[in-house]
Amino acid sequence: MNRTVVAALLAVCSSGVAAAPGGRLLATGGASSIEGAAGGGIVPWAVMSGYAARDEWGGTAFATRVDTGDYQLYSYGAALSLGNRLEVSVARQSLDIAALAKAASLTEKTLNQDIYGLKLRLFGDLVYDRMPQVALGAQYKRQRNFLVPSQVGAARDSDTDYYLAASRLYVGAVGGYNLLLNGTLRYSRANETGLLGFGGDRRDSRSLLKEGTAAVLLTPQWVVGVEYREKPDNLSFAGESDWQDVFVGYFPSKQLALMAGWADLGEIATLEAQQGLYLSLQLSY
Numbered sequence: 001m002n003r004t005v006v007a008a009l010l011a012v013c014s015s016g017v018a019a020a021p022g023g024r025l026l027a028t029g030g031a032s033s034i035e036g037a038a039g040g041g042i043v044p045w046a047v048m049s050g051y052a053a054r055d056e057w058g059g060t061a062f063a064t065r066v067d068t069g070d071y072q073l074y075s076y077g078a079a080l081s082l083g084n085r086l087e088v089s090v091a092r093q094s095l096d097i098a099a100l101a102k103a104a105s106l107t108e109k110t111l112n113q114d115i116y117g118l119k120l121r122l123f124g125d126l127v128y129d130r131m132p133q134v135a136l137g138a139q140y141k142r143q144r145n146f147l148v149p150s151q152v153g154a155a156r157d158s159d160t161d162y163y164l165a166a167s168r169l170y171v172g173a174v175g176g177y178n179l180l181l182n183g184t185l186r187y188s189r190a191n192e193t194g195l196l197g198f199g200g201d202r203r204d205s206r207s208l209l210k211e212g213t214a215a216v217l218l219t220p221q222w223v224v225g226v227e228y229r230e231k232p233d234n235l236s237f238a239g240e241s242d243w244q245d246v247f248v249g250y251f252p253s254k255q256l257a258l259m260a261g262w263a264d265l266g267e268i269a270t271l272e273a274q275q276g277l278y279l280s281l282q283l284s285y
Helices: 004-015 096-106 147-151
Strands: 059-068 072-082 086-095 111-123 133-143 158-174 175-188 206-217 222-229 241-253 258-270 270-285
Touching: 059 222
Parallel strands: none
Antiparallel strands: 059 072, 059 270, 072 086, 086 111, 111 133, 133 158, 158 175, 175 206, 206 222, 222 241, 241 258, 258 270
């Protein structure tokens, strides 16, 4: 990843913490997913990052950690949104595989990838339109140390995910509380989001994968929800499980968001029952 670009985006978002926020409602920009796009923790939504309304710009900077005991995933990055229409994001993921490396005598102890994202709102509005907000996204991913993925059968070290997301906020739909529903269709051949490369000896074509989020806004500041993400199964050396989580989000202001959750990631690279705590911090403008 170009460190100059990342540093510039982080500086812009950090300076925005002291400035006036954008015109959208609190929490309607969601959080930052582990791949950098606005949404939940593991699923991108149709919303744009930050709080920019029409004729405004906004953005986010984030850091996330997921710990399952055997693995630790670190993700950080930034995003900019223009006119509540276009989102540009960058993210770096690093997966600590020391436990697997010791058990399998691997030479690499981390897996890393860079992600460059674009998201375009096609039509609709999260709150004010009869139609849900619908967005088309693309994420170009590049695995940075391909030795281990190539040894287990991955076909390539870079590829692009495409996704279509629809999000809608239903006011007072659950006992007077607001309900957010999101559905995403992803077209991808990424193994473990791309950390284990793309395609494999079992399957090298893209799969159409289902993802979804349901969240209840208990107050304007607090949200609880669940997520699900279907995964491909391209490598014969180990199965790849679908992901799910439950999360709590706290939005004390438009400049800050804190997310915590419990993630069930199933089997990852032969190690089963990978479950653990998810924590994320986001600064917004």
